[in-house]
Amino acid sequence: MSQEMHKKVLEKVILSVDLIRQLFQGMSSAVKEWRDRIDKMNYYPVPDADTGKNLAKTIYAASEAAEKGKFRSPKQLIDKLEDSLLETCPGNMGAIMSEWLTSFLLSLRDQKVISPKTLAKAFEAAAKSAQVALGNPKQGTALDPINSSSQAASKHADQKDLNHSMKAILAQARIALEDTTKKLRELLIEKGVVDLNKIDQLEQEKAVDAGALGFVIVLEALLEGIREVSNEQTTIPV
Amino acid sequence: MNKLPFQYEVVAKAGVRTELNQKELRSLLISNLKDLGDDLVVRISSSVKRISIHIHTNRVGEVKALISSFSKSGTKPEFEITDLQKQVEEV
Numbered sequence: 001m002s003q004e005m006h007k008k009v010l011e012k013v014i015l016s017v018d019l020i021r022q023l024f025q026g027m028s029s030a031v032k033e034w035r036d037r038i039d040k041m042n043y044y045p046v047p048d049a050d051t052g053k054n055l056a057k058t059i060y061a062a063s064e065a066a067e068k069g070k071f072r073s074p075k076q077l078i079d080k081l082e083d084s085l086l087e088t089c090p091g092n093m094g095a096i097m098s099e100w101l102t103s104f105l106l107s108l109r110d111q112k113v114i115s116p117k118t119l120a121k122a123f124e125a126a127a128k129s130a131q132v133a134l135g136n137p138k139q140g141t142a143l144d145p146i147n148s149s150s151q152a153a154s155k156h157a158d159q160k161d162l163n164h165s166m167k168a169i170l171a172q173a174r175i176a177l178e179d180t181t182k183k184l185r186e187l188l189i190e191k192g193v194v195d196l197n198k199i200d201q202l203e204q205e206k207a208v209d210a211g212a213l214g215f216v217i218v219l220e221a222l223l224e225g226i227r228e229v230s231n232e233q234t235t236i237p238v
Numbered sequence: 239m240n241k242l243p244f245q246y247e248v249v250a251k252a253g254v255r256t257e258l259n260q261k262e263l264r265s266l267l268i269s270n271l272k273d274l275g276d277d278l279v280v281r282i283s284s285s286v287k288r289i290s291i292h293i294h295t296n297r298v299g300e301v302k303a304l305i306s307s308f309s310k311s312g313t314k315p316e317f318e319i320t321d322l323q324k325q326v327e328e329v
Contacts, residue, residue, distance in 0.1 A: 045276070045277045045294070046242060046247075046277075046294065046322050046325075046326060047326055047329065048322060048325040048326045048329055049329045050325070082283065082284065083283075086251070086281060086283055086288060086290050087251060087290070089281070089290060089292075090249065090318075091247075091249075091292070092277050092279065092292060092294075094292075095249075095279035095281060095290065095292040096279060098281065098290075099279070099281050102281075102284075106284055132261075132264065133264070133279050133280055133281055134278065134279055135268050135271065135272040135276075135277075135278030135279070135280065135293075136272065136276065136277075136278065191243065192240055192243065193240050193241075193242055193243070193326075194240075195240065
């Protein structure tokens with residue numbers, strides 16, 4: 001975050017077609033950059049090293065859908081994104097991320113701005129949707145940063161400064177991501193696919209859940225995108 | 239690497255016609271599918287006209303039949319089946 005951002009109070013960001021497009025471009029670029037590192041962390045639920053690829057495909061397809069169409073309002077674009085995120089969501093994490101993003105966007109569909117309050121509502125709705133979409137939700141997975149970020153967003157919903165709220169959301173998500181290391185052993189033993197020596201090695205290397213890592217990369221890009229756009233919109237100097 | 243408990247990934251997309259709301263349909267789909275495998279994700283459009291299902295399973299035929307039973311008459315669900323065991327061995 002730049003020094004300049006610390007000196008300003010950002011109450012809200014205006015929701016626009018351009019903003020949503022920029023957010024998806026940013027998320028797509030971030031996941032592309034991290035794709036191989038996410039794949040290397042992919043031991044749960046199946047050690048097939050494709051979590052990064054699946055996330056990249058999901059968000060790239062949505063970003064392309066946003067770029068190609070002509071949209072007169074954020075509502076129209078969000079409807080298009082809902083379709084894309086339902087049709088292109090490969091793999092377990094592609095499906096979970098799509099559910100989270102869809103619900104996040106639908107919560108903002110009738111809003112004019114992103115403020116700490118509307119952001120908190122969007123995070124709450126998205127976390128709830130991601131949870132209920134799963135047949136057997138597990139701790140130690142992407143659900144951990146999903147739930148932690150939602151709790152942080154709710155806690156800071158009455159904040160005046162959107163930057164402060166976003167910083168708190170990201171900080172909690174990162175803590176939850178790091179904590180997935182502690183739960184990875186239990187998840188992998190329960191699945192019974194990865195041998196114990198490898199599990200010991202992953203623990204020593206402080207490996208995290210690939211889906212949780214992917215979620216945090218998307219979240220960082222999403223919040224950074226809102227911050228960047230906020231530089232172009234009205235801010236109130238302290 | 240040991241053998242996977244569920245060898246196949248099924249990803250399905252289908253159009254649906256139902257009187258149920260999103261919550262009711264999701265609950266029905268989950269209760270019908272959860273015993274057929276693991277890592278189940280049930281996604282339903284806000285219009286409740288289209289569903290997207292992800293599941294790891296050994297009972298591909300049953301999963302396909304069940305999802306087909308929910309799909310709108312005159313339409314065919316799309317299924318993408320991946321052999322996860324093969325995919326893991328190729329990593």
